Amino acid sequence: xxxxxxxxxxxxxxxxxxxxxxxxxxxxxxxxxxLPDNAVKESHxxxxxxxRNNGQRIPGKKIIINMAPADIRKEGSSYDLTIxxxxxxxxxxxxxxxxxKYMIMGELxxxxxxxxxxxxxxxxxxxxxxxxxxxxxPLQNAKExxxxxxxxxxxxxxxxxxxxxxxxxxxxxxxxxxxxxxFSGKVLHYEHDFSDVRGQENIKRALEIGAAGGHNVILIGPxxxxxTMLAKRIPSxxxxxxxxxxxxxxxxxxxxxxxGSHRSLVTMRxxxxxxxxxxxxxxxxxxxxPQPGEISLSHNGVLFxxxxxxxxxxxxxxxxxxxxxxxxxxxRAKMSLEFPASxxxxxxxxxxxxxxxxxxxxxxxxxxxDVQKYINRISGPLxxxxxxxxxxxxxxxxxxxxxxxSENSKIIRERVIGARHIQEKRFEGMEGIHxxxxxxxxxxxxxxxxxxxxxxxxKNAMEKLGLSARAYDRILKVSRTIADLDQSPDIRAEHLAxxxxxxxxxxxxxxx
Numbered sequence: 001x002x003x004x005x006x007x008x009x010x011x012x013x014x015x016x017x018x019x020x021x022x023x024x025x026x027x028x029x030x031x032x033x034x035l036p037d038n039a040v041k042e043s044h045x046x047x048x049x050x051x052r053n054n055g056q057r058i059p060g061k062k063i064i065i066n067m068a069p070a071d072i073r074k075e076g077s078s079y080d081l082t083i084x085x086x087x088x089x090x091x092x093x094x095x096x097x098x099x100x101k102y103m104i105m106g107e108l109x110x111x112x113x114x115x116x117x118x119x120x121x122x123x124x125x126x127x128x129x130x131x132x133x134x135x136x137x138p139l140q141n142a143k144e145x146x147x148x149x150x151x152x153x154x155x156x157x158x159x160x161x162x163x164x165x166x167x168x169x170x171x172x173x174x175x176x177x178x179x180x181x182x183f184s185g186k187v188l189h190y191e192h193d194f195s196d197v198r199g200q201e202n203i204k205r206a207l208e209i210g211a212a213g214g215h216n217v218i219l220i221g222p223x224x225x226x227x228t229m230l231a232k233r234i235p236s237x238x239x240x241x242x243x244x245x246x247x248x249x250x251x252x253x254x255x256x257x258x259x260g261s262h263r264s265l266v267t268m269r270x271x272x273x274x275x276x277x278x279x280x281x282x283x284x285x286x287x288x289x290p291q292p293g294e295i296s297l298s299h300n301g302v303l304f305x306x307x308x309x310x311x312x313x314x315x316x317x318x319x320x321x322x323x324x325x326x327x328x329x330x331x332r333a334k335m336s337l338e339f340p341a342s343x344x345x346x347x348x349x350x351x352x353x354x355x356x357x358x359x360x361x362x363x364x365x366x367x368x369x370d371v372q373k374y375i376n377r378i379s380g381p382l383x384x385x386x387x388x389x390x391x392x393x394x395x396x397x398x399x400x401x402x403x404x405x406s407e408n409s410k411i412i413r414e415r416v417i418g419a420r421h422i423q424e425k426r427f428e429g430m431e432g433i434h435x436x437x438x439x440x441x442x443x444x445x446x447x448x449x450x451x452x453x454x455x456x457x458x459k460n461a462m463e464k465l466g467l468s469a470r471a472y473d474r475i476l477k478v479s480r481t482i483a484d485l486d487q488s489p490d491i492r493a494e495h496l497a498x499x500x501x502x503x504x505x506x507x508x509x510x511x512x
Contacts (some may be wrong), residue, residue: 003089003096006103007082008126009074010119012290012337013251015126017103019068020079022086027062034067037075043108046077047084050112054160059091075289078117081106081136084159085166094166101133104162112159116140118257121250124148136162142175143264144254147247149179177264179243189268190236195408196229199399203230206390206502208412211237212419213481214435215474216323216345216385218308218505221392222362223355227348230392231304234346235269236409238302239417245300248340252299256292270301276310280318285339290330295322296339308349309377316382319345323385326438347386349378360393375505384470387437387478389505419484436481441473448476454496461500475499 002023008015032041048058065083067074082104088094105123107115117123120141125148127135134152135145142155154172156162164170194204203219203226210217211234219227241249249266253259259266274283274294285293295303305311322328326342351357352371357364364371383389420435426447427433433440439447450458462472476491479499483491 001090001092003086003099005082005086005089005099006132007079007105008103008119008123009072010122010255011335012339013122013248013255013292015119015122016069016072017126017130018072018074018079018082020082020086021064021066021068022083022090023064023066024059024090025062025064028060029062030058030065031063032065032067034065034070035073036067036079037073039077040067040074040079043077043080043083046080046108046110047087049110050080050084050108050159051088053110054112054158054163056088056093056163058087061091063087063090076118077107077115078105080108081114081159081162084108085162088163089166094163095168098166103127103132103135105135105137106156107138108159114138114157114159119255120144121147121247121254124151124153125251127151136165136172143177144250144259146175146177147179147250147264179265190233190409192229192233193236193409194233194412195406197226197233197406198402199395200226200230200392203390203392204407204412206388207234208237208416209478209481209485209502210234210344210346210388211412212416212436212485213387213423213477214344214437215387215478215481216347216437217388217390218347218349218383218386219390219392220349220351220505222357222359222394223350225392225394227392228304228306231273231302231306231346231348232271233409234302234344235271237412237416238269238344239413239420241267241269241300249300252292252296252340256297258297270298271304272298272301273304273306276305276307278311278315280312280315283315284318284322284330285328286330290332290337292339293328295319295341295343296328298343299340301343303343303345305345305347308347309374313377313379316378320381320385326432345386350374351391358391380468381470383505384468384474387474388502390502391504415485418487419481422484422487436477436484439477439480444473444476448480448491450476450479450491450496451493454491454493457493457496458500465500465503467503471503475503478502 005020007018009018051057085104089096105117109115116138121144124135124145128148128151136154136156139155139157142153146153153175155175165172221227246266253266272294283293285296322341328339328341330337352364352366352374354365356362357371423435479491479495482495482498
């Protein structure tokens with residue numbers, strides 16, 4: 001007897017339907033074809049144990065299992081339930097009439113229980129697009145899959161429940177999600193707030209500009225000056241995720257297995273802070289089974305690289321292309337996958353090996369030339385791609401002990417949202433451009449027009465500081481954002497002057 005069940009394979013952040021064909025005939029052999037990897041082949045033992053512990057067994061017959069399309073490699077253990085249900089249906093223990101209406105996914109434990117899978121959201125989206133009535137998957141993934149509308153989602157805890165469902169012996173509760181409630185109830189809950197920060201008004205201003213235009217920022221200052229504390233508060237002043245961004249971010253975290261069973265939707269902008277010992281594969285993504293890296297996990301959010309010069313140079317250099325293109329392409333012999341990577345880079349570093357160069361009260365212990373050598377660990381092209389450079393100076397006791405509350409994140413966020421609304425109108429109808437940091441070179445002169453006074457100011461700065469052409473573009477983009485925060489249609493000289501001031505690491509005198 002031939003029976004077909006349906007599962008799904010995840011590639012990148014997309015899924016494709018996999019048809020599992022089970023054929024039984026006379027004999028006692030077991031064959032699995034269709035490019036299964038070792039984890040899929042090992043399902044035979046897991047299925048056999050799970051069935052025996054639930055009063056069933058694999059029949060002593062010749063069983064051929066084909067996973068189509070046969071030219072795509074099937075990886076992972078999430079096909080266990082799909083194959084097990086197909087075997088039971090081919091042996092006429094399960095009614096086969098309902099199988100074509102449902103996608104089935106889940107990893108089996110030896111007692112027949114179900115373990116969570118990765119990529120439940122893209123799998124559910126694929127099930128809806130291919131016209132399936134519903135999907136059966138582990139209970140831990142049910143809320144995540146239920147985000148997809150027009151699809152019946154049933155979360156189950158064991159293979160026994162699946163058998164009862166297909167034999168019409170057990171009704172399963174359908175998992176439903178109130179998307180408006182799930183989204184709006186958690187979108188503005190932040191652990192850190194700028195009201196906790198005393199002093200550092202110039203740093204807060206620079207971070208506000210960065211958030212308003214989606215600009216990359218580097219903070220340079222001595223240990224204990226507050227670089228990490230300030231960076232952790234940046235998500236609280238970014239505009240809230242809209243539904244499209246939330247779903248896209250959730251798909252990436254789902255594929256990477258980072259979503260967890262306690263939440264179904266990513267409602268706040270991600271903040272990722274990898275350690276400086278990270279490999280370039282872990283940062284960008286890849287592996288034998290391509291997975292999203294830290295830069296994709298920070299998509300629509302913040303990637304914070306603390307102690308930037310301590311990262312391997314080869315690791316930092318792979319950031320250059322994603323920072324420009326906002327997408328990561330991972331190529332393999334038989335496929336090429338794309339992961340989104342539109343993130344705001346926040347980097348922090350000490351000014352020198354000892355950490356106290358330019359400190360107001362502590363003398364630097366570094367030898368002559370050590371400061372510049374330390375700065376040179378980061379390549380010029382990478383520095384060029386960071387729009388805002390800001391020096392962080394330690395706060396004195398008087399400012400730290402002030403009882404007057406600082407401006408909170410909500411007030412700053414409202415100004416940021418106002419500037420982003422201006423940019424949305426400016427770039428309306430332009431694919432892939434949402435903020436000033438994304439302005440392509442061909443549009444720069446049109447969007448960032450400056451008068452003769454501003455042009456002369458910028459010319460003097462270029463000659464005096466020895467700025468590159470890319471730094472020139474960055475200054476124009478940042479000045480456009482400053483003007484937007486001022487609700488000004490024109491870029492004035494003071495906007496340009498402030499933007500030029502945020503290129504401190506371009507100065508020839510730095511570290512000399």
